[in-house]
Structures are given as structure tokens and as C-alpha cells.
Amino acid sequence: MPAAITFYTNPFSRGGIVHWMLEELRVPYRVEYLEYGTSMKAPDYLAINPMGKVPAIRHGDVVVTEAAAICAYLADAFPEAGLAPPPSERGDYYRWLFFASGPLEATIGLNSCNVEMTPDQEMQLGCGRLETVLDVLADAVREKRHIAADRFSAADIYVGSHIGWGMQFGTIDRRPEFEDYWQRLAQRPAHRSSMQQIETAMAKYPLPSAMT
Numbered sequence: 001m002p003a004a005i006t007f008y009t010n011p012f013s014r015g016g017i018v019h020w021m022l023e024e025l026r027v028p029y030r031v032e033y034l035e036y037g038t039s040m041k042a043p044d045y046l047a048i049n050p051m052g053k054v055p056a057i058r059h060g061d062v063v064v065t066e067a068a069a070i071c072a073y074l075a076d077a078f079p080e081a082g083l084a085p086p087p088s089e090r091g092d093y094y095r096w097l098f099f100a101s102g103p104l105e106a107t108i109g110l111n112s113c114n115v116e117m118t119p120d121q122e123m124q125l126g127c128g129r130l131e132t133v134l135d136v137l138a139d140a141v142r143e144k145r146h147i148a149a150d151r152f153s154a155a156d157i158y159v160g161s162h163i164g165w166g167m168q169f170g171t172i173d174r175r176p177e178f179e180d181y182w183q184r185l186a187q188r189p190a191h192r193s194s195m196q197q198i199e200t201a202m203a204k205y206p207l208p209s210a211m212t
Contacts, residue, residue: 003059003060003061003062004028004029004030004059004060005022005027005028005029005030005057005058005059006029006030006032006057006058006059007019007022007029007030007031007032007055007056007057008032008034008045008048008049008054008055008056008057008058009031009032009033009034009054009055010033010034010035010036010040010054010205011033011198011199011201011202011205012202012205012207013054013055014054014055014067014161015054015055015067016161016165016194016195016198017055017067017071017157017158017161018055018057018067018070018071018074019031019194019197019198020157020161020190020191020194021070021071021074021075021083021154021157022074022194023190023191023193023194024081024083024157024188024190025074025078025081025083026081026190027078027081031197031201033201033204033205034054035205035208036207036208037208040052040053040054048063048065049063049065051065053065055067055070056070057070057073057074059073059074059077066101067101067158068097068098068100068101068158071083071097071154071155071157071158072084072097072154074154075153075154082151083152083153083154083157084153084154085148085149085151085153089148089149090148090149092147092148092149092155093148093149093153093154093155095148096140096147096148096155096159097154097155097158097159099136099137099140099159100137100158100159100162101158102127103126103127103128103133104133104137104162105162106125106127107127107128107129107130107133108130108162108166108171108172110125110127110130111130111171112171117129134172134173134175137159137163137178138175138177138178139177141159141163141177141178141180141181142177143177143180144181145184147159147160147181152188156185157185160181160182160185160186163178163181163182164182164185164186166178167179167182
């Protein structure tokens with residue numbers, strides 16, 4: 001029997017990215033929902049992720065945290081799902097998967113905290129200004145169905161999720177390139193299935209009042 005997957009998440013988290021990834025794999029997995037400030041900081045979970053954050057997965061004896069790392073790991077662990085290009089075609093796959101987890105996430109976070117970087121800080125932080133990052137990302141998805149190797153991959157799941165959420169919450173401009181790219185991805189059956197499960201869980205595990 002293949003090793004079981006346990007998925008630790010909260011419906012109001014980046015765990016949605018991993019949830020979509022797991023649905024694309026079409027393999028059994030168990031979801032364990034954790035709540036902010038309580039079970040997410042409990043000793044049992046801190047033994048899995050000392051940061052006390054989600055998402056995380058346990059696959060047999062392997063523990064992986066960080067959404068981008070989880071997506072990359074699962075794509076390799078289940079090659080039959082075809083969610084990673086062949087090694088010789090992974091240049092863009094790795095590039096955009098980690099562009100989104102690095103410069104994109106960092107600059108959006110800084111912008112959301114109203115941090116206006118000076119030129120010197122741009123060099124120190126390495127993420128670039130938001131306008132530059134979004135220009136680069138828009139060019140990467142312009143008139144493309146998929147961001148890497150002309151096929152759907154874990155990079156589309158990760159990058160697409162950030163674009164979709166960013167446009168929804170106003171942290172990413174609703175550029176035509178982003179709208180076109182995201183609309184195609186959002187129609188995937190696995191994405192719709194994960195969203196249905198997330199919406200159900202939202203009613204059962206609401207955000208603490210301090211976070212609303």
C-alpha cells in the first residue's frame with residue numbers, strides 16, 4: 001500500500017493551494033483542520049511544524065512544510081499525475097514556482113504593510129518593487145495557457161492561486177493577462193472540488209474575531 005498522506009490546513013490559509021494540488025493527484029489523503037492560536041500552536045503540531053503554521057503534509061515518514069515545497073514534493077512523489085515536466089524541461093517550472101514563493105509573496109507582503117522600499121532596500125531585500133514584479137509575471141503568462149513547458153503543472157497551481165487570490169483581495173492588479181490565465185485554471189475540476197471542500201470547512205472553522 002502507498003504511504004498515507006495527512007494534510008494539515010485551515011480553510012483561511014495558503015493551505016488552499018495544497019488542497020488543489022492534492023485533488024489534482026487523485027490519491028487518498030486525510031485532512032486535519034487546525035485552528036489559529038489553539039491547535040495550530042499545540043505541542044503535537046509544533047512537532048510537525050515548529051513555526052506553528054499551515055499548510056503541512058505528512059507522507060509516510062516524510063514531513064514537508066511551505067506550500068511551494070509541498071507542491072514540488074508531491075509532483076515528484078506522484079509522477080503518474082504528470083504535474084511536473086521532465087527534468088530537461090523544468091527551467092521555467094522551477095523559475096516561476098519559486099518566483100511566486102519568493103519575490104511575489106515578499107513584495108505583496110511589504111506593500112500590504114505599506115512599506116515603500118528605497119532603492120537601497122530593494123537591493124538588500126532582493127524582491128523588487130511590486131510594479132516590477134507584476135510586470136514580469138504578466139509577461140510570463142501573457143497569451144499562455146500554462147506557465148511552464150506548455151503543459152499544466154504544479155507551477156500553475158501555485159502561481160495561479162496567488163494570482164487568483166491577489167485579484168480577489170486587491171493585492172494584485174486585475175490585468176487582462178492575469179484574468180485570462182486565471183479564468184482557465186479556475187475551471188479545472190480539481191480546483192472546483194477543493195474550493196467546495198474549503199467553503200464547507202469555513203463554516204466549521206471560522207477565523208478568530210481578532211483576525212477578521
